[in-house]
Amino acid sequence: MEEYRVANRELAPMGFKKIDWAWHAMPVLRFLEEREKERLPLQGVTVACCLHLEAKTACLLQVLHRLGATVAAAGSNPLSTQDDVCAALASSGVHVFSHHGMSAAEYGENLRRCLAWNPQVLIDDGGDLVALIHEERRDLIPRLRGGCEETTTGIKRLKAMEAEGALQFPMLAVNDGLSKHLFDNRYGTGQSVWDAILRTTNLLVAGRVVVVVGYGWCGKGVAKRASGLGARVAVVEIDPHRALEAFMDGFEVLDLRQAAAVGDVFVTVTGNTQVLREEHFRLMKDGALLANAGHFDVEVCIPHLKALSVEVWDSRPQIRSYRMEDGRTLHLLGEGRLVNLAAGDGHPVEIMDLSFALQLLSALHVHQNDLTPGVHKVPEELDRRVARAKLDAMGLRLETLTPEQETYLASWRE
Template sequence: MDYKIADRGLAPSGEKKIRWAKQYMPVLRLLEEKYRKEQPLAGTVISACLHLEAKTACLLILLKDLGAKVTAAGSNPLSTQDDICAALVENGVSVFSRHGMTTEEYFENVRSALSVKPNIIVDDGADLVAMVHSEMRDLLPGIRGGSEETTSGVKRLKSMANEGVLAFPMISVNDAHSKYLFDNRYGTGQSVMDGILRTTNMLVAGKNVVIAGYGWCGRGVAMRASAMGARVIVTEIDPHRAFEALMDGYEVASMDDAASRGDIFLTLTGNTRVIRREHFEKMKDGVLLGNAGHFDVEICKPDLLDLSSSVEEARPGVETYTLKDGRRIHLLGEGRLVNLACADGHPIEIMDLSFALQLESAVFLAKNTLKPGLYDVPEAIDRAVMEAKLASLNIRLDRMSPEQEEYMKSWVE
């Protein structure tokens, strides 16, 4: 088995983390029981590009245990945990990643993960898909399809589909109800605040927290920041989302107006240069900047560097940019995903749902042939994942009686 990691000797530490996570992932355990005898992925080759931490490891090992040959690259240099990579290798998953890898290493690892000629892709940010279409097109005939987990990745896939260049089917796990209603809102909400607290040891209560973007992730972070006593200011480009933020009790302002007032700035838009030179020039001394969008482009680091006289690591995960006028701006996690660069990502129970969707999508692609394009997660799979979660909590749902079902179908009173 080919692999490239930091230190295989770290495996025992990674195994402990994986055991801890698995005990709080009841839906994945139910799927393991459901599919173990059937081995629906037997003969399948899967390439994944995901955040290589304990929860992800539970998914990758299960894919392997259900018959697939699994190769993985880490989707973020700072979220890759070297002990998890080692544990994955010990469990038969071929891994190409290390914590702190350079950009050049990252893309070389992506190429290595694809070199096994996959049938199915499991992506986080669409870098595997983009690489296949741009550099490794000889792999296209052998790919049955894949799944994408993030809003940013789905945005890229929609662009490819609209241009008519997406050459195989991709399932948008991100758009499943089980994903965006819970992972994006409750997962991002808790894990972003976790990253800030772990990295800075600072108080949130009483501060102005500026949240750029009021999608599902922005909603979740606003909810958690407000619950911790912060005054939340939302910036938006969409009038409906702006009005929703206002109705939810938050102040709505432009970034130009919020820049001079914020104490903590968090970007969750999926766009580029959301916070840039003209905003840095207005900010108070000592502000915190964090990004929870997939790529590290939302906070314009070149502008910040150009305005600065020095940069130093003030704490692990905190870069302090001292501006030429003496003000200090603290950037968390190099502007990468703050919840993964500065913490452990989404809570275990939330990722249990998202990874169950990834697993079921892989099984669906192994069993079905689809035309190229972007697809929703089949409704039956989305519903079954949530039903399994509720069943694990011993929660029973009401069911409609035959009379009620007939009433809902009829237009006659």
Template sequence: MNARETSIIQDLSLAPEGHLKIDWVKEHMPVLNRIRKRFEQEKPFAGLKVAICLHLEAKTAYLAKVIQAGGAQVTITGSNPLSTQDDICAALVEDNIQVLARYNPEPEEYKQHLIKTLETKPDLIIDDGGDLVTILHEERPDLLPQIRGGAEETTTGILRLKALVKEGRLRFPMMAVNDAYCKYLFDNRYGTGQSVWDGINRTTNLVVAGKTVVVIGYGWCGKGVAMRAKGLGAKVIVTEVDPIKAIEAYMDGFEVMSMDQAAELGDYFVTVTGNKDCIRKSHFEKMKNGAILANAGHFDVEINLRELEGLAQSKRVVRKNIEEYQLAGGKKIYVLAEGRLVNLAAGDGHPAEIMDMTFALQALALEYINNHYQQLEKKVHNVPYELDQQVAAYKLEALGITIDRLSEEQKAYLESWKE
């Protein structure tokens, strides 16, 4: 495959800047570097095609290069039109990875990039939000027989996959990378927590200390967003629909209330639920002048922008990635990054050291699927715990941290019902 001839990107001349970004993250991804060395020797994907749909920035690019080092012919596209970085796309093309993506394409063009990625007839896929899987099952079932299986990155994608399984329609095994311990404990909490506020602060250039932040959803991502907001000096309110998570937020020291109550109090609102219409008309009407709204969920449906536009008398871009909606009476509400993932649409995503662990899991999960796809049921599978432990052990080793090991006697004690 000649990637220069088959890719669809914005500008190949941007490649030098993209290479610098990829080289930078590579220096901070020791776990993935270790896996790459083994892949180069063993070639676990020799002769196979791999399709990747992820946020197309530097860390993702390095994952694609690691998969390529394992012998795969790699095609990659973006999972969000505003998170694709054109210089990264150009650099990958120079490394002979087919890229079908550019920053901020029209919706139909974005959809065509996804379809063309699947038309390469991949054996394995890495998906983000279930877009590739959905197209395969709804629009291009002719491409299903080639697929051995794949790995899913996000909570939203896993929910979609489980819905397919419930209907008895999923046609190949998928690994729930999002549900691996090293994913949700570190990526979802620390990665999302930091990167969301990186994106908000870079975009607004406003202080957080002393402000009231409303975090909608207290899953692992919401926990990270709330924790970082508290660290920045904000007063934090959490809204939830799950009573257990609500109590957890309360015991973590946050105020807990309904969204109807919180709407009047917040200076910043961050949605992290994976559900639609979490902020809607009745909430916009109660918000104070100058409220700032951001989404950290996968799809741009958590803030009901259609209802906000219906209330607005005017709308304008006041700063890059900030849209101002002026309502009757002069009240202004600001939406960041068009309601898309603020940490990627208005930032660089999670820190490299965090994505090192997540993408190491992706690489190992893909290898596991390829080795066992004939024996695995066509459903959503958890990442084997030993892969989680392997990634964690590699990370500790890279950090120079030594931990204890159980003696044989201790192991026997833990496995016995006798004292």
């Protein structure tokens, strides 16, 4: 088995500096490591991870390794992989397989190299490790304790597998934990998407019409931050309750054809395919910006863009421009991949401290308990433990109920 496959081991010093910067802003992860390190709870366990390989993720991978695990990691996105961080991970004992800009074929091979370490626990981002095991490495299933999934898209795939009776081992739906989706999806996505768009385009947001397609937790964050930057925000939804919520939050609600004609910036956050497609591209303004904040690069239909274009070029790093026959030009950010990671550094460190702390506790829970095959909720106590630790780290205190109040809430008599 290969120990690692990275672009350049000599980049490790810069990678270690990035990891150190992130580590000092992750008090919950540090607290959990300090509490667990004496007993080495993952001694003898192999953990396979498919995650965005950047500095914050590296902190989680190193904690898993220091708690005794053999860790094999593959990058979940070719543009979010940071080569210096991968080099640092390889130098610190993590078996990492990824490089920035890897092809789809290389991505698949890196997942296979990761699984060659015969894991007992998985940490997945998008469901590709789980799918590959069921399609090619079913021999691993008897030894798997289970795993964790941290994205909305991945959980949708897992639930589809469960509904078909295909999912053969337990997976914890980490994304559905309160410490994950209330903060990571809303505040993390909200800030990091606009950080990436602003640094990539160097254009003003105030006064522009921003179209947010999808008003789940991620969409709420993107819309709120766009509004805070002075944009006029329109939301596109298929769900009536979410559409009403967007309207009552102060945003215009349009269907996608209406929005296509008026939008200056489009951000897809749906987890679906071909969300922006030919019929919408034909209606868009000259100079419209197209960005995706959903997991896979299928929400903006790139084949349709190419078919409509007479010329394609890179205007700036991470901006590909498509000129239509009528002279209009549409600009795609980050190759249609997760814009906050493809064109930025992803979520703020303090947000990922919550998410990766929940991932760590969930991985320990999967390893230490016999769970039935299927999709499981993260135990509430684990979720609350992460939130309490974050409050403590920030110096914030909770109110406590008096005995009389507890009795009152537990009684049905007046």
